[in-house]
Amino acid sequence: MRPTPFFALTLATAVSAARLSAAEVATPAATSPAAPLAVSININAAQDIGEMKPFWRFFGADEPNYATMKDGRKLLTELGELRSKDSAQSTFFRAHNLLSTGDGTPAPKWGSTNVYTEDAQGHPIYNWTILDNIFDTYLARGVRPYAEIGFMPKALSTRPEPYQHEWRPAQGTNPGNLTTGWASPPNDYAKWEELAYQWAKHSVERYGRAEVEKWYWEVWNEADIVQYWPNSATREDFFQMHDYAIAGVRRALPSARVGGMDAASAGGQFMGAFLEHALHGTNYATGQKGTPLDFVSFHVKGQPALVDGHVRMGISNQLRNLTNGFNQIAAHPELKNTPIIIGESDPDTCAACTARVNPQNGYRNGTLYASYSAATFGRELAMADKAGVNLEGVITWAFEFEDQAYFDGFRVLATNGIDLPVLNTFRMFSKMSGRRIAVTSSHEIPLNTIIQSGVRGAQPDVTALASLDVAANRMAIMVWHYHDDDVPGPVADVSLALAGLPAAATGTARLTHWRIDDEHSNAYSAWKKMGSPAGPNANQYRQLVAAGQLAKLADAPTAVTVAEGTATLKFALPRQGVSLVLLEWGTGTN
16 A cells, blocks of 8 residues: 555644654664674676566656756756766656646646647647747757657646645645646647647657657556546546547657556556556547557655654565566466556655654655665565566666755755765666676565564664676675665675686686765765754855765775685675775776
């Protein structure tokens, strides 16, 4: 079951929670250090378990207009730098509100492009200026669109007034009705199809067929919950709207990659009905059987809580949702090889709800978000293997909020141009390539246990994801030390035993060790050490920008001896820390 959405938070709860700052919530009281955990991790490079897809390279946000602003452009540049050298494996970005009516002024949980209006006689007027600026900004920085066809332009809305909803991030909850005129079926399906056609046609003309063929196109967001699809509309209304939009895109570009439905409730009845309609139903727009489904998309969310004064993550909730979605897709033999995109994969349900107001979100600024992401992404791959489905991408619904308070506790990758630790987890992922190889750990929590109850006991989850790229002469190992409870715990003394290394690695291999912890790759801890300045001066700002970058572990070895395909590495990994160890041999470079 999907966790209670942010819309259900009461104002009383929000006001009460406001007494706690994000820093207070995210930093539990210190305790005496416990004895280190002795952790043995074995990596078998000779045991191939599948492709190391760059599945992590997808991001998204409610607010499309932030992309063209100062800090948005900076962050997009950094996301573009994560892309694979293979241009077909670019970073992708999904945004809501790409068709919403307005002047392009951004706000939390809102955006607009004014693409579609009508004259006095009801004739369509198309204006691509704002939307082109957004997509131009993506593409100039190596980021490709995951084009969400939504939301409903005011001129096409069946109930245009009131059109834009209210949202007050300072309170963290919506005092009025979120589902206003933008969340509505079209009043004319032919015009709706023509809008999708004109958008796809314009994109081909502006960017070229070969480019647009690489994009993903999908319709709407979470039409299975009332916040995005009103009670006055039915499932069939959504299927009709979906079919007409996809027909318009395919009319302009028959080879366009289209799919859906980006359901909120993975494995739910609405998603099941959508799959049945797309596979076997009658297409509302064409009258033919089925609707093209080049990929399937749904969402999974965790459920953090405040327990005894500290944040407790809900990783089990997120992974149970994922199981439901995978199982529902696997039940359709026609979808066995169809790519799956997890359209939103996050620890909670509301990026625009700050930790300052909602203390259960106090994980966001520090290393807990980074280690949670590492542990979750690693398990998502294993779960796809187990379900026999084709996981292609996972969208992290986090970007940035322009001109907000520093480290205010939004679910973001950066704050005021300063990167948070979680972004460095993705920088680590970007260094992994080739094939996934087998990993076992003495302190790995079994997958079934995490799905059922999370990581709540005395033992943390200390394990790894490893890849071997024979062509590039490199092996990458990401190790995380994760626990749901954000309280102090003993450091892990990790012993990595490597076996099955290629003969070419024999001798001395170069070793690079990157780290995310309180002292490395962590602008938040650096900001707190400065006294948490509300407005850092120029020198402090430069220091924080530098602290936000992925850092190498100080005093770590720079070489390791490989003999008969084996090697051993040892290091200490703090709780909620993440390490990326890279071995290289031959003539390659870091």
